[in-house]
Amino acid sequence: LPGRIIQGMKKASVVNPVFLIDEIDKMASDYKGDPSSAMLEVLDPEQNSVFSDHYIEENYDLSNVLFIATANYLENIPPALQDRLEIIQLSSYTDAEKVNIAREHLVPKQLKENGLTPEQLHISDDMLLYLVRYYTREAGVRQLERTIAAIARKTVLAILKDGKESITLDKDLVHEWLGNEKTDYGKREEQDQIGTVTGLAYTSFGGDVLQIEATKFEGKGNLVLTGQLGDVMKESASIALDYIRSHAKEFGIDPECFGKLDIHVHVPEGAVPKDGPSAGVTMTTALVSCLSERPVKSNLAMTGEVTLRGNVLPIGGLKEKSLAAHRAGIDTILIPKGNVKDLEDIPQEVKDHIRFVPVATAQEVLKEALV
Template identity: 65%
Template sequence: MTHDTKQVPLLPLRGLLVFPTMVLHLDVGRDKSVAALEKAMVDDQLIFLAAQKMVSIDEPKPEEIYRIGTLAKINQMLKLPNGTFRVLVEGLYRCEIIRFVEEEEEFVVEIQELEEVPGDSVEEEALKRNLLTQFEQYVKVSRKISKETLNTVLDIEESGRLADIITSHLALKIKDKQELLEIVNTQERLEHLMELISNEKKVLDLEKKIGERVKSSMEKTQKEYYLREQLKAIQKELGEKEGKSGEVLDLRTKIEKSGMPERVMEVALKELDRYEKIPQSSAESSVIRNYIEWLLALPWTEKSQDAIQIERAKEILDKEHYGLDKVKERILEYLAVQKLTKSLRGPILCLVGPPGVGKTSLAKSIAKSVNRNFVRISLGGVRDEAEIRGHRRTYIGAMPGRIIQGMKKAKTINPVFLLDEIDKMSNDFRGDPSSAMLEVLDPEQNSNFSDHFIEEAYDLSNVLFIATANYVNNIPGPLLDRMELISLSGYTELEKLHIAKEHLVPKQMKENGLKKSNLQIRDDALLRLIRVYTREAGVRTLERQIAKLCRKAAKMIVANEKKRVIVTEKSLEELLGKPIFRYGQMEIEDQIGAATGLAYTTAGGDTLSIEVTHFPGKGKLTLTGKLGEVMRESAQAAFSYIRSRAEELGIESDFHEKYDIHIHVPEGATPKDGPSAGITMATALVSALSNRAVKKEVAMTGEITLRGRVLPIGGLKEKTLSAHRAGITTIIFPEDNKKDLDDIPESVREQLTFIPVNHLDQVLKHALVEEKHESNKRGDRN
């Protein structure tokens, strides 16, 4: 049975629900809600109260409001100083929204009363008694409901009202309360409420158990602290300052103050408890002690304050390194990005270049420029994975890997970490260290670096890693993929002269106890020293020769032979002996069957002489000089091309049937490989077979195909510098390498003639002397 409908204003409630017969205060502030209140006060003071489905919505739509709520009477309305209204309402009875009449200014709804349906009287009475018992138990456990409230509830006779009043006092979700509001059958409402009270009581019991557990844990901690303090006092009275107990207390204090992550601290304290229980004579005792000391020695939170100032960094790099402009520019760009992003997530820098060009000292300068600690580990010859990841503690003499050892030396979590000679790592049956390095150098993984000795994850994400290598081809592909290469090619004569004057001479004079008043090395002497006593990409040999001059000068001064030694170009030979190298072309005159090539080695660029001779035979091709497979293939390709075009090149078409040919590359003890000697071999072959000399001032580099095409090569800058050091004046190179000319220092480019070619015909045109040498006919050679 239902009542007639009526139209009343609607007040949506947030996080609150009003039951029939309830009297409570509401604070109302929303515009629509205030308008609804005012309309209700003008009419009959009746207002419909319904809960919102979502508490977070400020202006709910009709579909976001529950359809069943409570019709209430406004008993009092008061405006507060902050503009909101405080309203005293009294719930009358359940109603259901039939439709929304008004939605714009305020909500007005048409509602219909929902009459309560009574259940079986006997069952209802039993349920009522059971419910009261459950509620009494709930009150005892929760301690949030007063005894007065309980007594009031116990006096209620009507089942439906009892259920409503109990529901209003329970800490239930709005959704659960709404379900109870919507149940009109009093018996069903009592049953559903009993289920909810039972669940709530279980939750409260669990909360109580957890509270008691926490309390006992705190009491245990306090008791342990009290007992330790007592033990400390007893030991102090007895004079036991030494001993294991004092040591354990000291270690515990250090662990707690170390700042290590919580998971690591738990492990450290657990190991310390084991250490405390194990006798000191036990072998395991020293293992655990060593492990704890390593955990304490590692930096966990210590950080050096970054001071990235581009001007200061530039000043330091310019002061400590002459030349290397592009390299320094790339480093400054890298630092600028770090300053803007405030993050080291980015490429790992890898400085690649021949020995002695300043890779390690450049990394030191970077550390100095950003105000970070510097640590270096050498990876040359490392062939055991445990060197990187550490040994497991089950092994005797186990230690952490070099990365963790380096972090211990660094003493901060954000050092500049130099991985020296990364291309010299090897592998054998003990594992592949380069694969272990993948985790170290991957910004996505190194925040949880795993060392077998430490076992717990260590964060390397704040470390600025810089690697160095001599030869990029020796670095495994996956490792190379994680690094950005910065190439250091070598120095020109002028750069070496400046480095010697500004850095090497002052350094060696200081190390050998000399002052400016004792020794002077003139510029002409330094230049000759660079030209005829050294031939290298870097400056290490140059520094050794300068050190030798300083020692000679020191001996003269101590023996009272001279008070001041002045080294000139003429006196250089007296002090250092005969020149080691000849400055100028590799050949004194144009040669038949000998061509100068340019090679790229781990020590930088180098010049390479290729010699060809032929003698009566049956077309046998002999290759000597410890050549690699690629170089042998280049010789075969050059030989085949010359056979295919013999007549056009001025060579007997049947030479391969009449002569045996021998190609030799001097310095037979040194392994040589690579395709870039292709055009050099072809030129030397054509020279020998056509009896035309090769110009002595020309050097060349380029790969050759069977059709005579010249393909691009790598390392043009390094090769050009080596040619310049050797006194070459003309360089023939592949046309596709023209873009690499910009990398060559201008002072070197001005002194050399560059001839770009794309076919062997062009090479021969520029490399060979026009006329044939009559004195060296083909059949005259042995």
């Protein structure tokens, strides 16, 4: 909107207010202009002392304003604009944190909004955890608040219609009111499998576990990739295969077989686009397991990118990935050596249940992962 910043200054009626610009990554440029380029002039303290608003055509000093911007995806913010921001990463909540937030804030808020007293609706911590795990899938607590609001409204109805004095929430009531469970909670393999490896992914709602599968059959040496993979993951798969071909004898694989077999690598949930540089070690392990017919341990997950020489490169989002592994009941995670410094950020409740194994090369990964 023309003159929006100056309007905000006028409203604040001070020269040093705090401006919150929400969802800065959603700015779209079209024929009317490019707001993210205009933001360069607004947010850069070197330039904004003579900010020129094209609505009033007067220079105005914005250098005393504190700007706070929020975004879900850094990738959608132009690099020139990112360069002028101090970036503070806020990671997703753990299950225990969500339960605490719900108990201390969300439940009292929804009781008040729906005209209930704490005596009329009892939700135990176990039931809050059940709602978090099976009815929401997110990094924050927005969906959880909506779910609690729905339960509060149903409670009001039960009290008015059925004449009940108070309700204690249990699983049967949740199923009756909210329907069947909405999300899968952790998908660990039950048994050691050949050609199936648990990988860890960083998604918009925190972390997730992915089963990466590989199989072989008679053919002409083609590599088939499915599961709606982006360019980075396709490259990871071909790097993994070429690395294995150059070290075939070390892994007990017949070098002649590559010309006679077709190899298919699949990442399930094909409707969800997947891309990112952290599936290299997972694909390497799946391929070695498939070609050498050695099973992969089912209690183990891994993350990291691999190079043609077999070096394991560091990745991002380790906290979210380890939370996802913890949820799925995994007790060992292979992480790149370069990520050891990130272990400080991981909650103690996760560290108590998971053994983190730093690895520097693909050989170390295979030694640890294969039965």
